[in-house]
Structures are given as structure tokens and as C-alpha cells.
Amino acid sequence: xxxxxxxxxxxxxxxxxxxxxxxxxxxxxxxxxxxxxxxxxxxxxxxxxxxxxxxxxxxxxxxxxxxxxxxxxxxxxxxxxxxxxxxxxxxxxxxxxxxxxxxxxxxxxxxxxxxxxxxxxxxxxxxxxxxxxxxxxxxxxxxxxxxxxxxxxxxxxxxxxxxxxxxxxxxxxxxxxxxxxxxxxxxxxxxxxxxxxxxxxxxxxxxxxxxxxxxxxxxxxxxxxxxxxxxxxxxxxxxxxxxxxxxxxxxxxxxxxxxxxxxxxxxxxxxxxxxxxxxxxxxxxxxxxxxxx
Amino acid sequence: xxxxxxxxxxxxxxxxxxxxxxxxxxxxxxxxxxxxxxxxxxxxxxxxxxxxxxxxxxxxxxxxxxxxxxxxxxxxxxxxxxxxxxxxxxxxxxxxxxxxxxxxxxxxxxxxxxxxxxxxxxxxxxxxxxxxxxxxxxxxxxxxxxxxxxxxxxxxxxxxxxxxxxxxxxxxxxxxxxxxxxxxxxxxxxxxxxxxxxxxxxxxxxxxxxxxxxxxxxxxxxxxxxxxxxxxxxxxxxxxxxxxxxxxxxxxxxxxxxxxxxxxxxxxxxxxxxxxxxxxxxxxxxxxxxxxxxxxxxxxxxxxxxxxxxxxxxxxxxxxxxxxxxxxxxxxxxxxxxxxxxxxxxxxxxxxxxxxxxxxxxxxxxxxxxxxxxxxxxx
Amino acid sequence: xxxxxxxxxxxxxxxxxxxxxxxxxxxxxxxxxxxxxxxxxxxxxxxxxxxxxxxxxxxxxxxxxxxxxxxxxxxxxxxxxxxxxxxxxxxxxxxxxxxxxxxxxxxxxxxxxxxxxxxxxxxxxxxxxxxxxxxxxxxxxxxxxxxxxxxxxxxxxxxxxxxxxxxxxxxxxxxxxxxxxxxxxxxxxxxxxxxxxxxxxxxxxxxxxxxxxxxxxxxxxxxxxxxxxxxxxxxxxxxxxxxxxxxxxxxxxxxxxxxxxxxxxxxxxxxxxxxxxxxxxxxxxxxxxxxxxxxxxxxxxxxxxxxxxxxxxxxxxx
Numbered sequence: 001x002x003x004x005x006x007x008x009x010x011x012x013x014x015x016x017x018x019x020x021x022x023x024x025x026x027x028x029x030x031x032x033x034x035x036x037x038x039x040x041x042x043x044x045x046x047x048x049x050x051x052x053x054x055x056x057x058x059x060x061x062x063x064x065x066x067x068x069x070x071x072x073x074x075x076x077x078x079x080x081x082x083x084x085x086x087x088x089x090x091x092x093x094x095x096x097x098x099x100x101x102x103x104x105x106x107x108x109x110x111x112x113x114x115x116x117x118x119x120x121x122x123x124x125x126x127x128x129x130x131x132x133x134x135x136x137x138x139x140x141x142x143x144x145x146x147x148x149x150x151x152x153x154x155x156x157x158x159x160x161x162x163x164x165x166x167x168x169x170x171x172x173x174x175x176x177x178x179x180x181x182x183x184x185x186x187x188x189x190x191x192x193x194x195x196x197x198x199x200x201x202x203x204x205x206x207x208x209x210x211x212x213x214x215x216x217x218x219x220x221x222x223x224x225x226x227x228x229x230x231x232x233x234x235x236x237x238x239x240x241x242x243x244x245x246x247x248x249x250x251x252x253x254x255x256x257x258x259x260x261x262x263x264x265x266x267x268x269x270x271x272x273x274x275x276x277x278x279x280x281x282x283x284x285x286x287x288x289x290x291x292x293x
Numbered sequence: 294x295x296x297x298x299x300x301x302x303x304x305x306x307x308x309x310x311x312x313x314x315x316x317x318x319x320x321x322x323x324x325x326x327x328x329x330x331x332x333x334x335x336x337x338x339x340x341x342x343x344x345x346x347x348x349x350x351x352x353x354x355x356x357x358x359x360x361x362x363x364x365x366x367x368x369x370x371x372x373x374x375x376x377x378x379x380x381x382x383x384x385x386x387x388x389x390x391x392x393x394x395x396x397x398x399x400x401x402x403x404x405x406x407x408x409x410x411x412x413x414x415x416x417x418x419x420x421x422x423x424x425x426x427x428x429x430x431x432x433x434x435x436x437x438x439x440x441x442x443x444x445x446x447x448x449x450x451x452x453x454x455x456x457x458x459x460x461x462x463x464x465x466x467x468x469x470x471x472x473x474x475x476x477x478x479x480x481x482x483x484x485x486x487x488x489x490x491x492x493x494x495x496x497x498x499x500x501x502x503x504x505x506x507x508x509x510x511x512x513x514x515x516x517x518x519x520x521x522x523x524x525x526x527x528x529x530x531x532x533x534x535x536x537x538x539x540x541x542x543x544x545x546x547x548x549x550x551x552x553x554x555x556x557x558x559x560x561x562x563x564x565x566x567x568x569x570x571x572x573x574x575x576x577x578x579x580x581x582x583x584x585x586x587x588x589x590x591x592x593x594x595x596x597x598x599x600x601x602x603x604x605x606x607x608x609x610x611x612x613x614x615x616x617x618x619x620x621x622x623x624x625x626x627x628x629x630x631x632x633x634x635x636x637x638x639x640x641x642x643x644x645x646x647x648x649x650x651x652x653x654x655x656x657x658x659x660x661x662x663x664x665x666x667x668x669x670x671x672x
Numbered sequence: 673x674x675x676x677x678x679x680x681x682x683x684x685x686x687x688x689x690x691x692x693x694x695x696x697x698x699x700x701x702x703x704x705x706x707x708x709x710x711x712x713x714x715x716x717x718x719x720x721x722x723x724x725x726x727x728x729x730x731x732x733x734x735x736x737x738x739x740x741x742x743x744x745x746x747x748x749x750x751x752x753x754x755x756x757x758x759x760x761x762x763x764x765x766x767x768x769x770x771x772x773x774x775x776x777x778x779x780x781x782x783x784x785x786x787x788x789x790x791x792x793x794x795x796x797x798x799x800x801x802x803x804x805x806x807x808x809x810x811x812x813x814x815x816x817x818x819x820x821x822x823x824x825x826x827x828x829x830x831x832x833x834x835x836x837x838x839x840x841x842x843x844x845x846x847x848x849x850x851x852x853x854x855x856x857x858x859x860x861x862x863x864x865x866x867x868x869x870x871x872x873x874x875x876x877x878x879x880x881x882x883x884x885x886x887x888x889x890x891x892x893x894x895x896x897x898x899x900x901x902x903x904x905x906x907x908x909x910x911x912x913x914x915x916x917x918x919x920x921x922x923x924x925x926x927x928x929x930x931x932x933x934x935x936x937x938x939x940x941x942x943x944x945x946x947x948x949x950x951x952x953x954x955x956x957x958x959x960x961x962x963x964x965x966x967x968x969x970x971x972x973x974x975x976x977x978x979x980x981x982x983x984x985x986x987x988x989x990x
Contacts, residue, residue: 002507005503005504005506005507008499008500008503008532009500009503012497012499012500012503013500015497016496016497019496031780037780037783085960085964088964089963089964089967090964090965090967091967091968093967095720095726095920095924096920096963096967098916098920099916099917099920099921099959099963100959100960100963100964102913102917102959103956103957103958103959103960103962103963104956104960105956106952106955106956106959107953107956107957107960108956109952109956110950110952110953110955110956111953113329113952114950114953118329118333118334118337119334119548120519120520120523120548120552121552122523122551122552122553122554129527129530129531129555131530131531131532131533138531138532138533139531140531209496212496212497212524212527213496213497213520213524214520214523214524214552216520218331219494219496221494222494223496225787225909228784229784229788232780232781232784236780253500254497254499254500255500257489257491257500257501257504258500258501258503258504261799262489262490262491262500262501262504263463263489263490263795263798263799264795264799265492265500266492266791266795267791267792267795267796267799270788270789270791270792271788271792273784273785273788274774274785274788274789274792277777277781277784277785278773278774278776281776281777281778281781282781329952366945367945370905371905371906372809372899372901372902372903372905372906373705373899373906374941376899376901377698377701377702377705380698380701380826381698381701384697384698384701385697385698397808398807398808398809398903398905401808401809401811401901401903402809402811402899402901402903404811405811405900405901409824420808422808463798463799463806463807464807465807465808465809465903467807468801468806468807468808469808472801490799
């Protein structure tokens with residue numbers, strides 16, 4: 001096996017992994033603030049991509065204007081979703097919340113199908129598509145965008161969660177919602193905030209991957225699933241460990257496809273994940289905590 | 294339970310049905326298409342074409358004074374649903390024939406129903422095993438995958454590019470293509486040096502292509518439907534692979550060129566003639582049907598008609614011809630269909646016989662190359 | 673106890689009479705699928721509603737049952753009546769083995785692990801082409817035969833499937849009222865407390881996981897023999913989610929709830945068929961509304977709704 005082949009597998013894996021990571025962080029933020037596993041997260045990825053397309057083609061906006069526009073509209077959908085579906089829930093048991101987000105994801109996907117049709121669409125890359133050679137491997141400028149934006153988002157998250165009042169409040173909610181409420185944190189507002197942040201982040205993920213992977217109304221399902229896995233490997237953290245989770249998943253898939261069998265690549269990734277979970281039931285990065293009775 | 298109420302309902306329903314029977318009843322044709330779901334790229338143009346051609350026929354006064362009525366159901370590409378809906382078409386809607394389903398998997402699932410209920414089925418999917426062995430009630434209009442593979446292999450044999458890598462999508466379409474690619478290789482003296490697959494929703498195929506780059510392949514054949522092949526074409530370009538790239542007829546529409554952009558240049562693929570119909574000589578027997586189909590489709594849907602829609606167009610026209618010969622019961626329609634000779638449709642020139650329910654010859658496909666965002670016929 | 677028996681007798685009588693009411697037609701075919709889905713929903717409900725363990729991979733066990741039955745009867749020409757229990761035993765055994773490490777996990781790790789398991793099984797169906805026929809599916813699976821009757825029509829299949837479904841229901845009702853059922857509920861509420869009281873929680877969870885897999889496998893075998901065709905697409909992640917939805921919409925921990933959930937989600941697409949491409953939107957919207965306004969599921973929501981209407985009606989009259 002040649003070195004440049006391995007290098008290519010790893011590079012490809014890292015760039016797909018970064019996408020999984022971005023989506024995964026969206027899962028984690030909502031989970032930490034609310035205890036909800038938001039199965040509609042993938043749909044915001046789809047919305048981000050398709051809205052950018054509409055801004056570019058229908059409104060004839062330049063790319064730099066289309067992107068914030070798409071993020072804004074996706075965020076509004078996120079707010080509506082929280083207001084209309086999550087907040088009015090009478091019995092917010094975890095399982096009911098799972099079903100409601102599944103219902104929401106089906107609904108959003110269905111609406112997207114009506115608006116944009118069933119076709120796949122292409123979006124032009126941000127800065128050309130001349131391949132960049134690194135060693136014997138190549139990547140595209142868009143891959144650099146993905147890596148850079150993922151990095152920036154982690155940094156912003158870090159600053160927000162550790163150095164702002166509302167970020168600290170949201171972290172408090174994730175440790176103990178009732179206690180957070182007692183010290184005067186408006187928990188419901190934090191829930192809304194978490195939806196705003198994660199829908200915006202999903203949209204960003206959709207926008208930056210669309211030039212590579214193309215976009216259609218049904219891409220959210222698979223990307224959402226992979227993002228969900230990344231978040232769980234990372235122990236549902238909204239920081240570096242979910243990113244590492246995403247990167248591990250991406251690299252495992254790519255190496256599996258290249259070295260073992262392309263047909264079984266997803267299975268290989270999942271088998272390794274299962275083994276990791278069997279050895280460390282508390283997750284890759286979690287500390288074993290004793291159960292309170 | 295109040296039996297009086299039930300009796301009343303039954304009476305009312307039967308009255309409704311008998312009232313229908315008194316009017317000059319239209320001939321009901323059923324259709325099963327995967328209008329939503331992963332195979333929507335097949336089902337949607339098929340449904341559109343079938344509706345369009347039935348409308349046109351009725352506008353022209355129907356067949357022998359009777360209108361045709363199309364009952365379409367969406368299977369979402371799911372075999373279970375396809376079987377349920379086939380039963381519904383036969384038992385509730387009482388159709389005389391069924392068009393579809395769109396995919397080979399669904400068709401294989403529906404075949405036992407059609408055979409048992411003795412209703413002619415004209416499938417719009419490509420799998421060779423649908424009509425091989427021949428089943429009494431089952432016909433098909435889509436060209437066999439075997440023919441598309443044969444067209445590519447012929448070219449490769451001629452140009453002495455005998456080491457090929459294949460990369461197929463892991464769904465029904467890709468699996469069927471993969472089987473044919475492997476089965477026919479020896480016949481054309483072709484060696485398959487690597488055999489890889491990718492998932493229908495995968496977004497990056499550089500790993501598979503990196504592996505292919507490490508082999509001595511003289512040609513890469515990718516078998517899939519949008520958007521996968523467009524990603525493959527882009528990745529090939531990204532990795533700087535110079536090996537010629539071949540695709541299947543699954544991407545023979547302008548959509549592929551739009552998605553793959555620059556990366557589509559130089560890609561070759563087998564395609565039904567509908568794609569290049571305006572380039573065909575006037576002596577071509579199919580030309581009249583092709584031009585009519587493309588023109589009607591443009592008029593009705595403001596879009597380019599593709600050969601998937603053509604499968605449904607052919608199926609409706611075959612049925613119309615059978616009905617015009619006086620057949621209006623399932624048995625008579627089946628017998629008439631089997632007698633079809635030299636019908637020039639979109640997919641090719643159909644001649645059915647008791648031994649052949651696929652009805653097409655090798656000339657159904659032409660090999661095209663993408664040049665300057667358009668199609669050029671490869672000689 | 674007596675009330676339970678009465679309810680079950682009434683329910684089974686209704687089920688057995690149904691074909692007389694809707695003689696023949698397409699509805700029979702849909703009702704066959706209601707039966708199969710009821711079995712699956714009950715299987716998942718035993719795990720989720722009683723033992724409190726989530727599974728996002730149950731379509732995998734359903735598929736294993738279907739494929740094992742299909743392969744044994746076609747490639748190895750086994751009698752379907754032999755193939756069915758063989759498949760169930762193999763699946764139960766596999767679930768038992770995998771159950772030990774998997775059920776050590778909790779919460780979303782368990783969700784993720786079962787989801788992964790389902791996806792791995794799905795990929796195996798797709799990739800082992802020589803065995804399963806790959807994505808194009810496996811056809812030519814024989815119908816079940818009993819005493820000279822071949823179950824090859826919708827009405828015959830209806831009685832066959834519902835015979836099995838009622839048996840599974842009766843078994844599950846008994847299970848939930850038994851010592852095991854009480855132990856399960858104890859594990860559901862607090863695993864540690866149950867263990868203190870002498871319940872071997874871990875073994876119990878694995879047993880119920882295996883049992884749930886066996887019932888799913890049985891449903892899969894029946895599906896294969898009534899459809900006579902199987903393909904991987906029917907056993908994907910989406911179907912696992914649909915099963916979960918059936919259980920929750922019907923009502924967690926209620927056997928009749930599982931029936932209601934399965935019936936609603938199986939019949940709903942039939943009613944929405946007229947809505948063409950809008951059906952997916954209505955479907956998604958309905959799911960959300962159901963959870964919002966009937967958070968306890970249909971089995972608790974319908975009586976509540978009924979009471980509300982009756983009470984309001986009476987208040988109006990007074």
C-alpha cells in the first residue's frame with residue numbers, strides 16, 4: 001500500500017468528517033440545553049443548501065449575501081419549530097420529544113419537496129475547483145473552507161459557552177435544569193436559544209457542503225444520521241470531542257472503503273463504534289459516573 | 294354492530310358501481326410509479342408521460358370511441374407498497390392492465406400478483422430477469438441493462454481498452470448493472486481489475502477512486518443514477534485521474550451535465566435515442582415517435598423529456614395499439630400485446646413474441662459523449 | 673383478570689368477523705399488514721414500554737426473520753413450517769449474544785448502538801448478493817400450507833396472520849401480568865432498586881430483548897411467506913423509526929395501544945393517497961399533532977377525548 005494512497009484516504013476522511021462534526025455539534029447543543037435528540041437537525045442542513053440555491057438563482061444575490069440570507073431563513077424555521085412544536089408539548093418525555101422531532105423532520109422535508117421539487121441541484125464552489133496537491137494527495141478549495149469554518153465555529157462556541165452570560169446559563173441548564181431555573185435562569189429562553197444556534201449551524205453546514213455533495217430535499221436524513229453518530233462518539237459535547245467524533249467516523253469510513261471493502265464501509269465504521277461502546281459504555285470521552293438511586 | 298347499516302352501505306356502494314357500468318365506461322389502466330422516494334427520478338417523468346399521452350389520446354377521441362382512464366399510485370419505490378397497490382388496482386379499481394412499477398425490485402415483487410390475477414403488466418424497469426425467463430403476463434418497455442453494458446463493452450473492445458474498473462451504486466439499479474458488467478466481460482475479452490460500490494446517498498467517492506487509481510485500469514465504468522455519478526465525475530477530476538470515464542444510461546439527461554459541470558466533459562455513456570433525436574437522420578424509423586414525445590413533453594411540462602418517461606409513453610402506446618385491435622379484456626390485451634410487431638417507440642423498435650417479452654434489439658442504445666455541455670454521438 | 677379476558681375475547685371475535693364485514697377487496701390486504709405491524713409493535717413495546725430499553729434497529733430483526741425464512745425455503749428448499757422456527761431460534765440466539773454487551777449501554781448510547789446494529793444488518797442484506805439476491809431482492813418464496821390449504825389469497829392470509837398476531841397478543845398480555853412483567857416494570861422504574869429486591873436486571877433485560885427479537889423474526893417470516901418476495905429496502909432505518917412511532921403513538925406499555933398505533937400508521941397512508949405529494953406533509957404534521965394532544969398515546973388519548981365530549985355534552989344538556 002502506497003503512502004500517498006493512505007494520505008488521500010485520511011484527507012478525504014477528514015473533510016467528510018468535518019461535515020459530520022458540524023452537524024453533530026448542532027445535535028449536542030440542543031441535547032445539552034433541553035435533553036432533546038433533535039432528529040430534525042439534518043433538515044436544517046438541507047434547508048441551508050437549498051435556500052442558498054434560491055437566493056443565488058431566484059433573487060440573483062451574490063454568494064456573500066446569499067449565505068447570511070439562507071442562514072437567517074433557516075434560523076426562522078428553527079424558531080418556529082421550537083415555538084410551535086416543542087414548547088406547547090404537554091408531556092415532554094424524552095420519547096415524545098423524539099417522535100415530535102421525527103414528525104417535524106418529515107414535515108420540513110415534505111415542504112421542501114414541494115418548494116424545490118425532487119431534483120438534485122448543484123451550487124458553485126466558493127472559490128473555484130482547481131485541486132490542491134498535498135503530498136501525493138489532492139483536495140479541493142472547498143475542503144479548506146469546510147475545515148476552516150468548522151474550526152471557526154468551534155472557537156465561537158468556546159467563547160460563547162465559557163465567556164458570555166447566556167452561554168454560561170445554557171451550560172448551567174445542561175448540568176441541572178431545575179437548579180438553573182432556581183438561580184433565575186430563564187430555562188425556556190435557553191431552549192429557544194439552543195434551537196436558534198443549532199439551526200443556524202445546521203444551515204452553515206449545508207451551505208458549505210452543497211458545492212461538493214450537491215443538494216436535494218432528502219439529503220438531510222443521511223447527513224443527520226452521521227452527525228448524530230459523531231455527537232454520540234463525542235459524548236454529546238458541544239466542543240472538541242464531537243469534532244473528534246466526526247473526524248473519527250469520516251476517517252473510518254474512508255479507510256474502510258479504500259482498504260477493506262467499499263460495500264461494507266458504513267458497516268465497518270459502525271462495528272468499530274459498537275466495539276468502542278462495548279469497551280467504554282460511557283462513551284469515548286465520558287467519565288464513568290455512578291448512578292444515583 | 295348494526296347490520297342494517299352495513300347492508301345499506303353495501304347496497305349503496307353496489308348501486309354506485311352499477312351506475313358506472315351503464316355509462317359508456319372508459320377503459321381503466323392502472324399505473325404504479327415511484328413518484329416519491331429514492332427512485333423519484335424514474336417515477337416522476339414516467340407518471341408525467343403516462344398522464345400526458347393518455348390526455349392526448351382522449352383529446353383525439355379516445356380509442357375506438359372509448360376514453361382511457363389512468364389510475365396512478367405512488368409506490369415510493371417500496372416493494373411492499375407496490376404489491377399492496379397492485380392488489381388495489383386489480384381488486385378495487387378493476388383495471389385491465391398495469392403499467393410499471395419503476396424499479397426492478399418492485400417489479401419482481403409485483404409479478405406474482407399479476408400472474409395470479411391474470412392481469413397484463415408492462416414494467417418500466419430495466420432488469421433482465423423480469424422477462425427472462427418469459428412470464429405469461431409480464432412485458433417490459435425499458436431496455437435491458439445487458440444492452441447498455443453491451444454497447445459500452447463493444448466500444449472498449451474496439452478501442453482495445455480491456456482492463457476496466459467498475460464502481461456501482463448499492464441499490465437495485467447498480468446491482469443489476471454490476472451483475473451484467475461481470476457476466477458479459479468475458480464475452481468481450483474484458484478483464485475487471487477492481488469492483489467497488491458506493492451507497493446511494495454517499496457524498497464522497499474519493500476513497501474508491503483512489504483505490505482505482507492504484508490499479509492498471511484503462512477505463513472506469515460507473516453505474517448509478519443522479520446525484521452519485523456526478524460526485525464520481527467531480528472526484529475523478531479532483532484526483533487528476535486521466536482514465537476515460539463511462540457512465541450508465543441512468544444519467545442520460547441534461548441534469549447530469551448540470552450537476553457535474555466541467556467534470557462531465559468527455560464522459561461517455563449509452564443512451565436511448567431520445568437524447569439525440571434531433572441529430573438522427575430522417576430515415577430513422579423511430580424519429581417520428583421521438584420528436585412527437587419530446588415536443589409534447591416540452592409543451593405539457595416545460596421540461597426535457599427523457600427516456601425514463603419514454604418507457605411509460607411506450608407502455609401506454611403499446612396498450613393503445615392492443616385496444617385498437619379490439620382487445621378490452623385482460624386476456625385479449627395480453628394476447629394482442631404478444632403480437633406487437635415493429636412498433637417504433639421511444640425506447641426502440643418493439644417486436645414481442647411468445648419467446649420474447651422484452652422486444653428490443655441492440656440498436657436501442659447509442660453511445661454518446663459529453664462535449665461542450667451537450668451530447669455527441671460516438672461512432 | 674376477568675375484564676381482561678372479556679376484552680381479549682371481544683377483540684378476537686371482532687378480528688375474526690372483520691372479513692365478513694369488508695368482504696374481499698384491497699382492504700383485506702391492508703389488514704394483513706396491520707396484523708404484521710401489530711406483532712412488530714408489540715415486540716418493540718415489550719422492550720421499550722415494559723423494560724424501558726430503546727431500540728432503533730428492530731427492522732433488522734424483522735428482516736433477519738424474513739430473509740432466513742426466504743433463503744431456507746428457496747435455496748435450501750426447506751418446508752416453511754420448519755424454516756420459520758429455525759429462523760426464530762437463530763435470531764433469538766443472536767439477539768441473546770449481542771444483548772449482553774448492548775444492554776449494558778444506557779440512554780442515547782443504547783439508541784446509537786441499536787441503530788448501528790440495524791444498519792449493519794441492512795448492509796449485510798445488500799452486500800451478500802449470492803445469498804440474499806442483494807438490492808434486487810429475493811423472489812419465489814413459497815406460501816405457507818396447512819392441511820392442504822395454501823395461504824395464497826388475502827383472506828386466507830388474513831386469518832393466518834391474525835391467528836399468529838392474536839397468539840402474540842395473548843402471550844404478551846399474560847407476560848405483563850406475570851411475575852416477569854412485574855419484575856420488568858421494576859427494572860423500568862429503577863434498575864438499581866429492582867436489583868436490590870433480587871431481580872437479576874441484566875439477565876432479564878437480555879431475555880426480553882431476545883424475546884422481542886424472536887417475535888420480530890416470526891413477523892418477518894410471515895411477511896416473507898405472504899409477500900413471497902423480500903428486498904432490503906423494507907428493512908431499513910426508516911422502518912425502525914416507523915415501528916418506534918407506532919409504539920409511542922399507540923401508547924407505551926399497552927398491548928392494545930400497539931395495535932392502535934400499528935393500525936393507524938398502516939391505514940393512514942391509504943387515506944392520504946388522494947393527497948398525492950402532499951401526503952408526506954400531512955403525515956408528518958399528524959405525527960406532531962398526535963404527540964402534542966395525545967401525549968399518552970391513542971390508548972389513553974381516545975378515552976380521554978371521549979370523556980371530554982361526553983362531559984361537555986352533558987354539561988350542554990344540563
